[in-house]
Amino acid sequence: xxxxxxxxxxxxxxxxxxxxxxxxxxxxxxxxxxxxxxxxxxxxxxxxxxxxxxxxxxxxxxxxxxxxxxxxxxxxxxxxxxxxxxxxxxxxxxxxxxxxxxxxxxxxxxxxxxxxxxxxxxxxxxxxxxxxxxxxxxxxxxxxxxxxxxxxxx
Amino acid sequence: xxxxxxxxxxxxxxxxxxxxxxxxxxxxxxxxxxxxxxxxxxxxxxxxxxxxxxxxxxxxxxxxxxxxxxxxxxxxxxxxxxxxxxxxxxxxxxxxxxxxxxxxxxxxxxxxxxxxxxxxxxxxxxxxxxxxxxxxxxxxxxxxxxxxxxxxxx
Numbered sequence: 337x338x339x340x341x342x343x344x345x346x347x348x349x350x351x352x353x354x355x356x357x358x359x360x361x362x363x364x365x366x367x368x369x370x371x372x373x374x375x376x377x378x379x380x381x382x383x384x385x386x387x388x389x390x391x392x393x394x395x396x397x398x399x400x401x402x403x404x405x406x407x408x409x410x411x412x413x414x415x416x417x418x419x420x421x422x423x424x425x426x427x428x429x430x431x432x433x434x435x436x437x438x439x440x441x442x443x444x445x446x447x448x449x450x451x452x453x454x455x456x457x458x459x460x461x462x463x464x465x466x467x468x469x470x471x472x473x474x475x476x477x478x479x480x481x482x483x484x485x486x487x488x489x490x
Numbered sequence: 491x492x493x494x495x496x497x498x499x500x501x502x503x504x505x506x507x508x509x510x511x512x513x514x515x516x517x518x519x520x521x522x523x524x525x526x527x528x529x530x531x532x533x534x535x536x537x538x539x540x541x542x543x544x545x546x547x548x549x550x551x552x553x554x555x556x557x558x559x560x561x562x563x564x565x566x567x568x569x570x571x572x573x574x575x576x577x578x579x580x581x582x583x584x585x586x587x588x589x590x591x592x593x594x595x596x597x598x599x600x601x602x603x604x605x606x607x608x609x610x611x612x613x614x615x616x617x618x619x620x621x622x623x624x625x626x627x628x629x630x631x632x633x634x635x636x637x638x639x640x641x642x643x644x
Contacts, residue, residue: 341624348631355642359635379642383548384557384580385539394537403538413628415620418609419576425605426538426573433621435628437613444636445643451579455572456610459591466569467587470495474567474589477502481513482598488509488533489599 340365340411341433343373348388348413351375358446362388362412364396364405364429371408372396388412389420393427403490404428414441417448418455494519494565495587497527501542502567505529512600516542516566518550518559518583525562526550542566543574547581557644559583568595571602572609 340363348361357376364372374391378384389412397403406428415437416424424432442449459466481487494517502515511530518526528545532538543566551557560582569591570578578586596603613620635641 337624337627341627345624345627345631349634352631352635352638355640357644359631378557378580378644382551382555382557384551384559384582385544385548385577390539394539397536397538401536403532403536405538411623413631415613417576417580419573419580421609422571422573422576422605423539425601425608426532426571428538430619431621432619433623434613435623435625436632437622440629440632444632447579451576452609454579455575455606459569459588465584465586467585468591469565469587469589470491470499471589473491473495473499475594477499477506477513477567478590478594478598480503481506484506486509490511490532 338411338433340370341413341435343370344388344411344413345435347373347375351377351380351388354380356380357386359444360388360413362392362410364392364408364410366396366400366405366408371399385419387417387420389416390423393423393429397427406430409433414438415448417441417446418451492565492587494524495567495589497524498542498565498567499589501527501529505531505542508534510534511540513598514542514567516546516564518546518562518564520550520554520559520562525553539573541571541574543570544577547577547583551581557581563587568592569602571595571600572605 372395377386511532526549531540
């Protein structure tokens with residue numbers, strides 16, 4: 337089997353055995369070497385964002401001192417949830433190796449598939465969740481950014 | 491205007507003026523009190539996940555020592571990107587007050603809208619990005635979790 341995925345699986349199993357969180361592990365590879373690895377730590381840290389992929393991305397970015405991981409690949413034991421997939425997009429990672437998919441993850445009780453469905457909806461369709469306030473004041477912020485001469489796009 | 495949104499805007503402006511990242515701020519409110527606030531720190535920390543909402547959620551979870559923020563509300567100057575929206579779902583937050591929307595954020599050069607479109611696609615449609623490997627070994631992990639007698643669902 338794939339050596340990098342084996343490390344991701346070992347990470348997942350370690351986290352699961354320590355009751356850190358769900359059975360999920362991820363590693364980030366650059367130039368054929370693992371530079372970061374993580375497992376789900378939601379229960380251990382109380383942080384709902386402490387998924388394996390987020391942990392690995394944060395670690396890799398810290399090591400490389402760069403938010404742009406476009407020269408990296410990620411190996412993750414399960415298809416990333418929408419939070420982790422969008423984090424992968426923001427990190428500009430171009431290749432995701434994964435094992436089980438979101439429907440298989442749903443079968444053991446996690447909400448990934450459900451959240452994928454919710455995320456397809458517009459804010460208007462989710463009127464119980466979303467409330468628009470102070471639009472003009474918030475738009476001023478965007479305009480301030482736009483006219484800022486020393487801004488760095490990313 | 492809304493007092494909580496004013497604090498979120500102040501946060502955003504502080505971050506923008508210090509070149510910490512884009513013009514985005516968020517606060518988390520519990521029982522009518524602000525318990526966490528954050529702004530985008532992607533450039534400052536090199537962490538591509540350091541969006542305002544993620545920062546505020548991590549702070550609130552740490553303070554409450556609970557990944558479940560279902561008794562909290564979030565105020566954010568712009569509609570959350572898919573990463574932050576999924577993080578809000580994982581944190582079980584039930585109400586999102588926001589100002590500008592993803593299309594207005596796109597107009598000043600950020601990829602939120604683009605990522606919303608990508609996230610609607612299946613892994614099969616994104617064959618340049620996704621590669622399935624070692625499915626059986628990864629499925630074993632999920633089954634191990636499923637048969638674990640001391641697992642805590644979340």
